[in-house]
Amino acid sequence: MPKPVDVEASITPPGSRIGKNLSANWLTRRTLVSASAATLALTIAVTPAGAGEDDDDTIELVKRLTGKTPAVSDRLRLSMPATFPNGYTVPLGIEVESPMTESDHVRYVRIVAPRNPLIEVATFHFVPERSLPHVSTRIRLAEPQFILALAELSNGALLMTKTWVDVATNGCA
Amino acid sequence: MVPVTPRVQVPSSVTRGEVFQVKALVGHKMETGLRRDNEGHVIPRDIINKFVCRFNGIAVFSADLHEAVSANPYLEFYLRATESGRLEFVWYEDGGGVYSLAHQLVVD
8 A cells, every 4th residue: 555645745736737827726636636646656666565564464463473572673684675687596694683692683584575375584593603594595475565574682672673565577476 | 205415514623612603404304394295185294393403411592493494404603612522403394203413523
């Protein structure tokens, strides 16, 4: 769902095409419809379809999956291309800032693709002093969507980040 | 049937405590169980569902893989070692198949 369009703010006065003599009542149905359509198209281009999956929905999904309330954090980085020509082998990289000591480490990082037919992608488990929370792999995406990364720390906190990925073909069929 | 072919890239020696990169790839179709054959029958799921890397018998990194991991699953990860030892890489397939590779890591 695209974000609601603020009609008043987004309509550009017709300017040169219609001229200033219409300025008093330029807000006709035609201008309204065409301007809305243009703005709608623009909105879709700028905020990709599905961007309406707002943070509340995302947090609700994460709560259902993990039983925890995630905290959006930039300590957890999810690197993926913003657009990718096929959905079969989309590169994915994750990295978490962590000392990886016994008392302060990342237990796991879990990847979820909420718009895939099966939303679980992978979970990576780390061991303090032994491995770093830094992994790259390649994944399948059925359609353009937000990919979620969740990192559980040794103190039980759950970090979350998400990134929009646009794929041109369905990688799950 | 294409043979399942695991491959790993690890440095042969590292210095004590140094972080080193591991690249692990296994040739596998990762059949999702979502596709149908020409007659409309569902092609059963057949994926590598787990990967474990052990050092001297203790798991140091592992991954649960689901249908959304690409065919020929590739993992790049980072380890640290403080003593020489045996690195073992194991891939677990649906239906019980297990594929593994081992590598002797020298820590200076």
